[in-house]
Structure formats: structure tokens, C-alpha cells
Amino acid sequence: MKVKEIQQFLQQENIDVAFITTPENVNYITGFNSDPHERLLGVAVFKEAAPFIICPQMEVPDAKRASGWEDVVGHLDTQNAMDILADAIRARVSDVKSIAIEKLHLNVARYEQLQERFVKASFPRLDDKLNYMRVIKSEDELVKLREAAKLADFAVQVGCDNIAEGKTELDVLNAIETAVKNKGYDMSFSTMVLTGKNSASPHGVPGHNKIQKGDFVLFDLGVLYEGYCSDITRTVSFGEPTDKQIEIYETVLKANESAIAAVKPTVKAKDIDKVARDIITNAGFGDYFPHRLGHGLGISVHEFPDISSVNEMALEENMVFTIEPGIYKGDVTGVRIEDDVVVTKDGVEVLTKFPKQLTILPVK
The missing domain is CATH 3.90.230.10 (Creatinase/methionine aminopeptidase superfamily)
Structure with a gap:
């Protein structure tokens, strides 16, 4: 239900992807509760394609069990998690023009890494939508x-x-x-x-x-x-x-x-x-x-x-x-x-x- 509401928002605003990174919001959307520490955790939701969770590889079984989702992408500590994220997004949307992000949470380094991988994309704010969903x-x-x-x-x-x-x-x-x-x-x-x-x-x-x-x-x-x-x-x-x-x-x-x-x-x-x-x-x-x-x-x-x-x-x-x-x-x-x-x-x-x-x- 929550995924459908985000998809409707993406369709209304003509946004290709929503990338949710606050652990509380990942839990709210998927049911998977995790403290990733410095590692990348997020959920990507698309206008039409199936959403996926990205998390540390060691937490993939937990994420599948808690969320009921089969589409969980894991990354090892020795891998570049942002490359894995970008590949998973492109596998669903070949030409990404916009990625909605939580601007109050996503740190500058990861924001710049997203920009480097999606140079033609804009990055509209997702925070307000998630706030109104939760309120x-x-x-x-x-x-x-x-x-x-x-x-x-x-x-x-x-x-x-x-x-x-x-x-x-x-x-x-x-x-x-x-x-x-x-x-x-x-x-x-x-x-x-x-x-x-x-x-x-x-x-x-x-x-x-x-x-x-x-x-x-x-x-x-x-x-x-x-x-x-x-x-x-x-x-x-x-x-x-x-x-x-x-x-x-x-x-x-x-x-x-x-x-x-x-x-x-x-x-x-x-x-x-x-x-x-x-x-x-x-x-x-x-x-x-x-x-x-x-x-x-x-x-x-x-x-x-x-x-x-x-x-x-x-x-x-x-x-x-x-x-x-x-x-x-x-x-x-x-x-x-x-x-x-x-x-x-x-x-x-x-x-x-x-x-x-x-x-x-x-x-x-």
C-alpha cells in the first residue's frame, strides 16, 4: 500500500525513481528495520518497475524475511555499494532523468556519487511526501x-x-x-x-x-x-x-x-x-x-x-x-x-x- 502511494506520487510528479535512505523510512515502507552504521541501506521505488531494497549482503536474508520482498540487492564491504545501486536502478529504468531523495538524510558524499552516476538526472526532494505519509x-x-x-x-x-x-x-x-x-x-x-x-x-x-x-x-x-x-x-x-x-x-x-x-x-x-x-x-x-x-x-x-x-x-x-x-x-x-x-x-x-x-x- 505504501509503495503504491509512492508510485502514484512519482507518476503525478513525473519522477523516475524514489530512493529512500532513512532507516526509519525504509522500515516504514518495507517492514525491514536495520541500523546499517556506515553501510548503504535504502529502498528504490519506481513509477512502474518493481521496487528493491539495497542493504549489506549479510542482512539480505533478514531483509527478505522482514519485508516479504524477494528483490533485495546486497553489497559486500569490499564492493562499491553506489555502483551496485546504480546498476540495479538502470536495470529497471534505462534513461533516468530524475531521482527523488531524502535531502535531510542523504549525506553530501553519497549525493555527489549519485550525481556522478546519473549526470543527466535532477534530484527533487522526497522528504515532504514521506513526512505527510507518516503523519x-x-x-x-x-x-x-x-x-x-x-x-x-x-x-x-x-x-x-x-x-x-x-x-x-x-x-x-x-x-x-x-x-x-x-x-x-x-x-x-x-x-x-x-x-x-x-x-x-x-x-x-x-x-x-x-x-x-x-x-x-x-x-x-x-x-x-x-x-x-x-x-x-x-x-x-x-x-x-x-x-x-x-x-x-x-x-x-x-x-x-x-x-x-x-x-x-x-x-x-x-x-x-x-x-x-x-x-x-x-x-x-x-x-x-x-x-x-x-x-x-x-x-x-x-x-x-x-x-x-x-x-x-x-x-x-x-x-x-x-x-x-x-x-x-x-x-x-x-x-x-x-x-x-x-x-x-x-x-x-x-x-x-x-x-x-x-x-x-x-x-x-
């Missing part, structure tokens, strides 16, 4: 995203259960990842557990910082379920928080819940961002909210669309994205509250369910 989730995809969200809720609970005075961020992080592994799943990105003033770093690095009474502890994590990602952030208090910590938390919570309530079809992405940003700005913390409100979510943890102040895109049913306002005040604390949401026919479904009212954990 509207099928019912099967939504089922997987819901399960991934449940696992994220579980992981946050494990984190809360393992907080204790004197434990380090890495101690709690390891407990979370071990529990998820024991369930048979992997994290969808590098887990963050940040305590005290380290929580005021939006992309802080967990380390040997010890949890102390009165700290806010921020969890940002996700779990992978059958190729689909979750992404949740919760901030909890270890012991009684100060009035300033509570003020910051309640402001972020209001921004999160108000933005979620504004989600429905036809609303623009930038307007959702504005709802949250206005609340934080009006509370006097505008300078401490330095990032967009959210991002798309699916087979990648960060994907299209961008939920930001400059995105004019209208929301549509079955889009899935995060809503994650935050305030990061270095002399006090950092707070971020993030949920995964799906646009419904007339509103929104929140996939992540872990409680958002401030959790105050007893000191132990």
Missing part, C-alpha cells in the same frame, strides 16, 4: 502507540519507586531501564533522570548527582513497542517542595492541560504552542521556556510535525505528537510535563496516563 497514523499504528505509552507510564512509576535520599540519577535510571528490559522492551531514546538544579537543563545529562530532600526529580523517557515510540516527561518532588517550586509546577501543569484541551482538527499547530506559551509568559516565566511545545511521534521519537510558534499547519485526525511545556529556572528548579496525544475526530486522546498533579514522594 496520519493508521488504526494499527495507534494501537502500538497506545501500548508504548502504557510502557512509558510503567517506567515512570518504576523511577518514582526507586527514588531515595542519597541515590544518584544513574542509580534510578538503571532501575528504570532494567525493569523495562525485564519486560522484554527497549527504551526509545536515552533516558533522562535529573535531580535538583540539574532538572533545569532541558537536555541534561544524568550523572552521579545525589537526590536530596526537597529536590524536584525530572524523568524524560520513552519505550519502544513493535517499532513505535513513546515519550513522556514527569517531574516529581522528593519531600515537601517550596512555594516557588509549586508555583513553577502549577504554571507548567496549566500550560500542559490548556494546550491539550485546545487540540482538535483544523486548529493550527502554532496556536497550540501559543496557548501554552502565553500561560507561561503571563506568569512571568516566558524567558525560561526556550523550546517548541512538541513534536510528532511514531516510528521515530522526533518526527513531523513541529508543534511550534511558526508552524501554520492545521491539525488533522490521527496525527500523533507530544505536548511538553517546561520552565527551567536554574536557581530554583526545572519542570517539564510531557504527554503523547492523538487528534481525534472532534478533539484529543491523551495516550500517556501517569498522574500529572504534583506527586510528593515521602523521604526515605
Whole structure:
């Protein structure tokens, strides 16, 4: 079905070949999930000819099994993979005038190598088409995203259960990842557990910082379920928080819940961002909210669309994205509250369910 949609696009745009190289998109189109490292991985789709996967020779059996495709072209480490790719394309289209590529992914060296082998060809952009294909989730995809969200809720609970005075961020992080592994799943990105003033770093690095009474502890994590990602952030208090910590938390919570309530079809992405940003700005913390409100979510943890102040895109049913306002005040604390949401026919479904009212954990 996905191949047919790309073929229709090629026919409409009069493009000979689409060459897809992002591992996530190769997986999305074919069902074959691979990290090729420095080796060439891709799928070539044609207006009429049969598509093929190109991958390292050692992965050919895996590619055939995962995709159900017989047409898989392998290359050895001792061979020039771009020559093999070019020969396979020419075997299907003798006079190639255009090759659509992922310009945000294909590196300069490989782009130049394609140009050398197809000197008469133009190279239109394929990224936007693939983004729009992935942005509207099928019912099967939504089922997987819901399960991934449940696992994220579980992981946050494990984190809360393992907080204790004197434990380090890495101690709690390891407990979370071990529990998820024991369930048979992997994290969808590098887990963050940040305590005290380290929580005021939006992309802080967990380390040997010890949890102390009165700290806010921020969890940002996700779990992978059958190729689909979750992404949740919760901030909890270890012991009684100060009035300033509570003020910051309640402001972020209001921004999160108000933005979620504004989600429905036809609303623009930038307007959702504005709802949250206005609340934080009006509370006097505008300078401490330095990032967009959210991002798309699916087979990648960060994907299209961008939920930001400059995105004019209208929301549509079955889009899935995060809503994650935050305030990061270095002399006090950092707070971020993030949920995964799906646009419904007339509103929104929140996939992540872990409680958002401030959790105050007893000191132990």
C-alpha cells in the first residue's frame, strides 16, 4: 500500500525513481528495520518497475524475511555499494532523468556519487511526501502507540519507586531501564533522570548527582513497542517542595492541560504552542521556556510535525505528537510535563496516563 502511494506520487510528479535512505523510512515502507552504521541501506521505488531494497549482503536474508520482498540487492564491504545501486536502478529504468531523495538524510558524499552516476538526472526532494505519509497514523499504528505509552507510564512509576535520599540519577535510571528490559522492551531514546538544579537543563545529562530532600526529580523517557515510540516527561518532588517550586509546577501543569484541551482538527499547530506559551509568559516565566511545545511521534521519537510558534499547519485526525511545556529556572528548579496525544475526530486522546498533579514522594 505504501509503495503504491509512492508510485502514484512519482507518476503525478513525473519522477523516475524514489530512493529512500532513512532507516526509519525504509522500515516504514518495507517492514525491514536495520541500523546499517556506515553501510548503504535504502529502498528504490519506481513509477512502474518493481521496487528493491539495497542493504549489506549479510542482512539480505533478514531483509527478505522482514519485508516479504524477494528483490533485495546486497553489497559486500569490499564492493562499491553506489555502483551496485546504480546498476540495479538502470536495470529497471534505462534513461533516468530524475531521482527523488531524502535531502535531510542523504549525506553530501553519497549525493555527489549519485550525481556522478546519473549526470543527466535532477534530484527533487522526497522528504515532504514521506513526512505527510507518516503523519496520519493508521488504526494499527495507534494501537502500538497506545501500548508504548502504557510502557512509558510503567517506567515512570518504576523511577518514582526507586527514588531515595542519597541515590544518584544513574542509580534510578538503571532501575528504570532494567525493569523495562525485564519486560522484554527497549527504551526509545536515552533516558533522562535529573535531580535538583540539574532538572533545569532541558537536555541534561544524568550523572552521579545525589537526590536530596526537597529536590524536584525530572524523568524524560520513552519505550519502544513493535517499532513505535513513546515519550513522556514527569517531574516529581522528593519531600515537601517550596512555594516557588509549586508555583513553577502549577504554571507548567496549566500550560500542559490548556494546550491539550485546545487540540482538535483544523486548529493550527502554532496556536497550540501559543496557548501554552502565553500561560507561561503571563506568569512571568516566558524567558525560561526556550523550546517548541512538541513534536510528532511514531516510528521515530522526533518526527513531523513541529508543534511550534511558526508552524501554520492545521491539525488533522490521527496525527500523533507530544505536548511538553517546561520552565527551567536554574536557581530554583526545572519542570517539564510531557504527554503523547492523538487528534481525534472532534478533539484529543491523551495516550500517556501517569498522574500529572504534583506527586510528593515521602523521604526515605
